[in-house]
């Protein structure tokens with residue numbers, strides 16, 4: 001048996017003409033909700049730990065009609081990611097081999113019907129990949145309509161698995177494997193033109209047979225099976241590989257996931273709010289250097305509310321029953337009462353309103369950390385609730401950079417008697433360096449953030465970041 005190693009980059013790429021186009025629609029699975037024991041359930045995908053504590057790969061499904069550009073879009077995503085932790089699985093690999101009789105009448109065979117694929121085998125392979133095992137995937141020969149009996153493509157377990165094919169959204173069991181579904185939407189006439197060219201050049205067909213197969217099987221199956229599955233898509237990409245903007249957005253989304261993945265693997269107490277295109281849209285706005293101050297405040301406040309709500313989901317609660325106006329008993333929960341916020345002055349103060357809006361009457365203390373000279377010595381002023389040792393503390397600072405200020409603030413809280421595991425540090429953006437710095441020192445503290453950025457530059461500023469948050473929020477920049 002000949003194994004063909006799949007390194008996921010390079011060999012899949014096909015050269016394309018590219019123009020900038022638009023992203024048509026988007027929505028991703030909803031954020032996590034509180035589970036029964038008072039902690040938040042981790043988000044789907046990267047943030048979803050298995051029983052053994054490791055995280056499942058992120059599965060992206062890519063569907064669309066024949067010759068819509070699915071394979072091309074996947075190649076471009078993988079090429080742009082330039083990251084070995086992404087692998088591509090083609091549904092084509094799971095075409096059933098034809099019997100002797102079927103081969104003799106191949107022109108009558110419907111390759112576009114769901115039964116043409118061995119979906120059980122596909123599910124088995126995907127299940128193995130998802131559980132961290134490598135798999136041997138068949139190699140399909142379109143010229144002879146059969147699998148190469150001696151060769152397989154070895155696909156290694158990876159952080160991201162892209163599953164591509166005309167009918168990958170058809171079977172619910174296959175759909176359920178996916179964390180993100182993309183539909184490549186290209187006009188039927190363009191697809192037919194491409195198909196004629198591809199099948200005559202690459203798949204050993206002549207124009208007459210392509211047209212006959214198209215009218216008899218491909219088009220009806222598109223109408224019956226492929227088009228109806230478009231409704232399952234989270235993202236629809238018009239014009240396939242020509243749509244630079246959509247592909248960039250998707251690549252950014254995956255990059256964010258990959259960055260988070262490693263840190264969440266290392267530190268189980270780091271929680272990243274599940275990313276949706278709404279959240280990425282808000283980040284796009286507040287990171288834009290040209291945004292106005294009112295808009296910066298508006299979208300920051302929206303994001304902060306999400307982070308605060310996520311953070312509150314990590315607090316313990318007690319069971320509580322109430323009687324509803326229908327006279328029925330509602331078995332609910334009671335919020336944790338012993339709670340306070342502490343903002344790191346000045347930018348942390350921008351998070352206070354969102355906290356107050358979520359927790360009526362909450363006490364909020366302040367910590368000011370002032371760097372003296374460049375020898376790392378720092379002065380700390382603080383005003384904290386007197387009974388802070390008995391409270392859970394939501395520590396507020398929108399950007400976690402080096403982690404130095406955060407560590408000073410956390411040390412102070414611990415000196416004041418707050419147990420480490422009762423501190424939840426809330427921020428909008430974290431640099432990986434800051435996450436390492438805080439989590440190594442305080443492994444029982446929780447960090448809740450909305451995005452993890454690339455890193456710090458030589459001036460210790462978060463990149464891509466958003467500049468001086470306090471100045472931008474309070475309009476002093």
Ligand SMILES: Nc1ncnc2c1ncn2[C@@H]1O[C@H](COP(=O)(O)OP(=O)(O)O)[C@@H](O)[C@H]1O
Pocket residue numbers: 014016017064065066067068069070071072073194195198239240241242
């Ligand atoms: N944007 C594009 N412009 C021109 N040709 C394209 C474009 N996208 C794909 N093609 C060509 O069209 C054919 C079908 O594309 P492919 O990505 O294989 O589609 P699918 O996987 O959806 O069947 C291929 O020969 C490919 O090179």
Ligand SMILES: Nc1ccn([C@@H]2O[C@H](COP(=O)(O)O)[C@@H](O)[C@H]2O)c(=O)n1
Pocket residue numbers: 065066067070071092095111112141142144145146165166218
């Ligand atoms: N032996 C085969 C197997 C499949 N086809 C056609 O391939 C199409 C799916 O591949 P795409 O890359 O176009 O998505 C499908 O429409 C089948 O008709 C074939 O012609 N011969």
Ligand SMILES: [Mg+2]
Pocket residue numbers: 070071
């Ligand atoms: Mg293809």
